[in-house]
Amino acid sequence: MIKFLVYVAIILGALAIGYLVRVFELASSLKGTKPEVITEKDNKLQARLMLFFLFAFFAYVIWNLVEFAPRMLPVSASEHGVEIDWLFNFNMAILFFVFTITHIILFYFAFKYYGRKGIQVTYLAHDNKLEMIWTIIPAIVLAIIIIFGLKSWNKITSDADPNSMIVEVYAQQYNWTARYAGADNKLGDANYRLITATNDLGMDEKSAEGKDDIIVKNEIHIPVGKEVEFKFRSRDVIHSAYFPHFRAQMNCVPGMTTMFHFTPTITTAEMRKDPYVIQQVKEINAIRQAAAKKEGRTEKPYEFNYILLCNKICGKSHYDMQMRVVVDTEADYKKWLATKPAFFAAPPADATKKEVAEIK
Amino acid sequence: MSDNHGHHESHHGHDSHDHHHDEHHHQESFVTKYIFSMDHKTISRQFLITAVIMAFLAMLMSFIFRLQLAWPGEEFAIINFLLGDKMGKDGMINPETYMALVTIHGTVMVFMVLTGGLSGTFSNLLIPYQIGARDMASGFLNMLSYWFFFLSSVIMMWGFFIESGPASGGWTVYPPLSALPQAMDGSKMGMTLWLVSMSLFIISALLAGLNYIVTVIQLRTKGMTMTRLPLTVWAFFVTAILGVLSFPVLFSCALLLIFDRSFGTSFYLSDIYIGGQALEQTGGSPILYEHLFWFLGHPEVYIIILPALGLTSEIISVNSRKPIFGYRAMIGSILAIGFLSFIVWGHHMFMTGMNPFLGSVFVFTTLLIAIPSAVKAFNYITTLWKGNIRYTPAMLFAIGLVSTFISGGLTGIILADSALDINIHDTQFVTAHFHIVMGVSAILGMCAGVYHWFPKLFLRHMNKTLGYIHFWGTFIAAYGVFFPMHFLGLAGVPRRYYSNSAFPMFDNLIDINIFITSFAALAAAVQLIFLFNFFYSMFRGPKSEQNPWNSNTLEWTTPMANTHGNWPGALPVVHRWPYDYSKPGKDQDFVPQTVPLAEGEVDGGGH
Numbered sequence: 008m009i010k011f012l013v014y015v016a017i018i019l020g021a022l023a024i025g026y027l028v029r030v031f032e033l034a035s036s037l038k039g040t041k042p043e044v045i046t047e048k049d050n051k052l053q054a055r056l057m058l059f060f061l062f063a064f065f066a067y068v069i070w071n072l073v074e075f076a077p078r079m080l081p082v083s084a085s086e087h088g089v090e091i092d093w094l095f096n097f098n099m100a101i102l103f104f105v106f107t108i109t110h111i112i113l114f115y116f117a118f119k120y121y122g123r124k125g126i127q128v129t130y131l132a133h134d135n136k137l138e139m140i141w142t143i144i145p146a147i148v149l150a151i152i153i154i155f156g157l158k159s160w161n162k163i164t165s166d167a168d169p170n171s172m173i174v175e176v177y178a179q180q181y182n183w184t185a186r187y188a189g190a191d192n193k194l195g196d197a198n199y200r201l202i203t204a205t206n207d208l209g210m211d212e213k214s215a216e217g218k219d220d221i222i223v224k225n226e227i228h229i230p231v232g233k234e235v236e237f238k239f240r241s242r243d244v245i246h247s248a249y250f251p252h253f254r255a256q257m258n259c260v261p262g263m264t265t266m267f268h269f270t271p272t273i274t275t276a277e278m279r280k281d282p283y284v285i286q287q288v289k290e291i292n293a294i295r296q297a298a299a300k301k302e303g304r305t306e307k308p309y310e311f312n313y314i315l316l317c318n319k320i321c322g323k324s325h326y327d328m329q330m331r332v333v334v335d336t337e338a339d340y341k342k343w344l345a346t347k348p349a350f351f352a353a354p355p356a357d358a359t360k361k362e363v364a365e366i367k
Numbered sequence: 368m369s370d371n372h373g374h375h376e377s378h379h380g381h382d383s384h385d386h387h388h389d390e391h392h393h394q395e396s397f398v399t400k401y402i403f404s405m406d407h408k409t410i411s412r413q414f415l416i417t418a419v420i421m422a423f424l425a426m427l428m429s430f431i432f433r434l435q436l437a438w439p440g441e442e443f444a445i446i447n448f449l450l451g452d453k454m455g456k457d458g459m460i461n462p463e464t465y466m467a468l469v470t471i472h473g474t475v476m477v478f479m480v481l482t483g484g485l486s487g488t489f490s491n492l493l494i495p496y497q498i499g500a501r502d503m504a505s506g507f508l509n510m511l512s513y514w515f516f517f518l519s520s521v522i523m524m525w526g527f528f529i530e531s532g533p534a535s536g537g538w539t540v541y542p543p544l545s546a547l548p549q550a551m552d553g554s555k556m557g558m559t560l561w562l563v564s565m566s567l568f569i570i571s572a573l574l575a576g577l578n579y580i581v582t583v584i585q586l587r588t589k590g591m592t593m594t595r596l597p598l599t600v601w602a603f604f605v606t607a608i609l610g611v612l613s614f615p616v617l618f619s620c621a622l623l624l625i626f627d628r629s630f631g632t633s634f635y636l637s638d639i640y641i642g643g644q645a646l647e648q649t650g651g652s653p654i655l656y657e658h659l660f661w662f663l664g665h666p667e668v669y670i671i672i673l674p675a676l677g678l679t680s681e682i683i684s685v686n687s688r689k690p691i692f693g694y695r696a697m698i699g700s701i702l703a704i705g706f707l708s709f710i711v712w713g714h715h716m717f718m719t720g721m722n723p724f725l726g727s728v729f730v731f732t733t734l735l736i737a738i739p740s741a742v743k744a745f746n747y748i749t750t751l752w753k754g755n756i757r758y759t760p761a762m763l764f765a766i767g768l769v770s771t772f773i774s775g776g777l778t779g780i781i782l783a784d785s786a787l788d789i790n791i792h793d794t795q796f797v798t799a800h801f802h803i804v805m806g807v808s809a810i811l812g813m814c815a816g817v818y819h820w821f822p823k824l825f826l827r828h829m830n831k832t833l834g835y836i837h838f839w840g841t842f843i844a845a846y847g848v849f850f851p852m853h854f855l856g857l858a859g860v861p862r863r864y865y866s867n868s869a870f871p872m873f874d875n876l877i878d879i880n881i882f883i884t885s886f887a888a889l890a891a892a893v894q895l896i897f898l899f900n901f902f903y904s905m906f907r908g909p910k911s912e913q914n915p916w917n918s919n920t921l922e923w924t925t926p927m928a929n930t931h932g933n934w935p936g937a938l939p940v941v942h943r944w945p946y947d948y949s950k951p952g953k954d955q956d957f958v959p960q961t962v963p964l965a966e967g968e969v970d971g972g973g974h
Contacts, residue, residue: 024899024903025907028903041909043830043831043911043915045831049831050756052758053763056839064846067850068850071854075851078858078875080857080858088790091786091790095781095787098780099781102777102780109744109748113748113751113770117751120752120755120756122688122756122758127753128688128689128755128948128949129689129752130690130948130949130950130951131692132692132693132694133692133695133972137749138696141741141742142738145737146738149734153730153784156786157785160727160784160786161727199639199645239720244542244543244550247718247792249793254790255789256718256789256790256792260652260719261639261653262637262649262651262652266720290875291872294877295871309874314870316859317861318794320536320862320863322550322551323463323552325466329869
């Protein structure tokens with residue numbers, strides 16, 4: 008019934024506008040003007056709107072920068088990320104300059120040269136000099152952008168330091184698992200056909216390198232100041248391992264292993280003391296508490312954490328596929344890792360029980 | 368109808384063409400005239416009306432998922448109203464419906480509206496008209512192209528009416544997600560429909576493209592050399608070539624996916640454990656799919672934007688009452704963009720684990736495209752300089768396109784830089800970038816085309832005041848929606864997230880999402896004004912005179928009637944390029960292409 012009423016309202020609304028337009032058209036034809044002809048008055052009005060838009064647009068852009076920029080990611084917590092951020096700002100400065108100049112010229116011309124009687128039009132079909140200028144200048148600017156960009160790219164994607172620590176990140180719908188290579192810093196073999204309810208990663212018992220591998224869910228710890236080489240695998244569909252705070256990302260593709268390495272530079276504890284982060288966390292908590300209060304529930308305060316999230320559409324819970332990343336001091340990291348048993352080590356009695364329970 | 372082909376002569380010796388249409392006008396029934404028509408004008412109108420309807424549906428889909436993003440978990444009567452009790456239960460959408468809406472919105476906009484709709488409408492309308500031909504080279508293939516397009520559009524929407532819902536793996540439908548029905552509901556029957564629909568669409572695009580190419584090469588009227596073609600025709604011509612070279616690759620891409628889904632092959636599948644089971648398939652690679660997909664996918668974005676730029680070139684020149692600045696540079700840019708578009712696809716795949724050196728090559732080729740694009744933008748701006756600008760709604764849309772093409776193009780330079788792509792790949796920054804540079808720009812170009820050529824399409828004018836409101840509303844809303852979206856990306860928010868509430872770190876971004884959705888509502892509201900204006904003016908708009916914009920091009924030399932064969936008498940003969948506006952020494956500020964050169968007069972912009 009409501010649907011029917013809505014349809015009736017839409018039809019009546021359209022009819023009403025139709026009659027209104029008809030009345031305007033009749034009125035103007037009575038006045039002897041043709042409503043479809045563009046008059047000088049129209050041109051002048053639109054030209055003024057163009058100029059007005061230019062100012063409003065830049066005011067809007069600046070408002071966006073002031074209002075939204077403080078909500079962006081905090082300072083990069085990885086070595087190469089600082090370089091990426093620098094490069095981003097450098098490119099943005101160039102592009103913002105081009106954006107400003109072209110928009111000022113575009114809308115100023117649109118304002119200044121509106122059609123009116125007696126205007127002198129300059130018949131200008133081409134000008135080799137001008138065309139050369141705006142082919143060569145963009146080419147030079149782009150050359151600079153390409154050179155800086157590729158310099159960083161080559162550095163970031165060069166082979167990892169042979170001494171770097173190896174960690175596997177394993178993706179599946181809709182969670183992450185981390186595997187540490189253990190004392191030998193070598194990952195054992197794994198095969199998807201070996202996957203069982205207790206062997207989530209399909210690890211091969213016969214592989215000597217795998218004996219000391221450690222498997223961790225929910226959170227991944229890495230030591231500060233040490234290069235980590237991540238190896239990515241996926242069990243089912245394509246995922247993408249995205250570490251926004253470290254400016255790092257790599258797809259996880261079933262059937263192949265991909266890699267990305269970086270050096271974390273700021274521990275989680277240090278990052279929580281960063282004034283920018285403190286401010287953001289404060290704002291976030293204010294929003295969360297207000298929402299909780301409205302719904303009459305209590306909310307634990309949010310604490311800053313690094314995060315690993317899925318950045319390639321992977322199914323219905325794609326939006327909630329995450330793992331906490333903790334950057335520790337070397338000592339804390341070792342302490343934490345020591346509490347985790349190797350996967351093939353004889354599991355403590357209570358862990359066995361838990362796994363059995365999971366199979367059931 | 369078969370004897371209609373008698374009119375489609377090549378330009379050799381058609382000067383003495385006799386007019387004998389009347390004798391078979393009476394043979395045309397309603398069905399052959401309006402449904403299975405072979406006339407390029409009717410087919411153009413069919414494409415346009417289908418595209419307008421599809422665009423409206425795609426816009427409604429986007430509005431629904433924007434509501435979800437701004438107010439996750441809240442109930443909206445309108446969602447229930449639009450989606451019904453199954454998908455819109457309690458006025459909310461679940462994650463799978465969200466994904467389905469995102470996927471079909473993207474597919475419909477990219478293929479049905481901005482490829483089929485844009486090229487289908489304007490290539491069909493303007494190629495024969497502007498080159499001085501009586502119709503397309505093959506009216507029959509042209510008719511088939513529309514009906515394949517229509518069928519493909521219907522099948523694409525059909526997904527909403529089946530139990531498991533439409534395809535929902537994003538418009539790129541990467542396998543294994545799209546290949547395995549176990550992976551998500553959208554990969555069941557809905558995905559099959561998507562593939563069938565796309566296969567039909569590719570057939571339509573190929574039939575149309577071949578026809579456009581042959582028509583431009585073969586059927587130009589006497590005197591219409593390639594360097595006297597309006598830039599619209601150049602754009603449509605290069606677009607058609609891109610389509611003919613790249614769509615077959617998408618077809619093979621889709622075909623292999625059909626095999627993997629239905630016949631147990633493993634082109635794209637390897638080492639997969641899903642649904643508690645290790646699959647048999649090994650040795651394939653989903654990366655192969657990405658290569659094949661983007662080999663079409665990147666030329667595709669130029670298939671979308673080039674026709675819009677072509678329309679803009681014509682509209683800016685006509686309404687500035689000035690020749691387009693740098694006509695030959697514009698042709699060169701179109702050709703350069705067309706060529707480069709085939710060697711840049713890898714920039715969509717920097718994060719797939721591709722060899723970094725190969726990545727560097729794609730960075731280089733991609734950034735090269737910025738040069739011809741910059742030339743085009745500067746040439747548009749220079750065309751405005753010292754002009755006598757007449758602000759038709761079409762002209763406003765064309766200027767709007769120049770603005771969005773610049774601002775969206777600039778962020779493309781960031782994304783093409785592989786080192787920077789690491790951090791913003793697949794985030795909302797990408798969504799913002801491509802919506803501005805190809806979504807909004809192409810829509811603005813298409814609207815400009817509709818307002819400008821409405822008198823040729825429906826012999827009437829659209830209401831200019833409603834047109835002005837439509838432009839400013841759309842333009843402001845476009846920046847209102849997509850400008851802040853860049854910041855979401857820079858805050859680390861990924862694309863295609865049903866909700867950001869799983870991450871407390873994104874909680875301070877919710878008001879940006881509310882801001883965006885409010886402007887999306889404005890955009891939707893002004894499109895209603897357009898819809899009204901479009902259908903109202905089609906029947907009741909003021910009748911147009913023959914050459915309402917004082918244009919030079921040939922389509923305005925035909926009478927304001929849907930004459931079959933376009934020109935009642937002999938075909939026009941062309942004597943000059945199409946951009947002699949405000950030429951010194953002429954008593955009018957335009958000189959149609961059919962006017963012979965005066966003694967000593969130089970063609971092509973000299974004077």
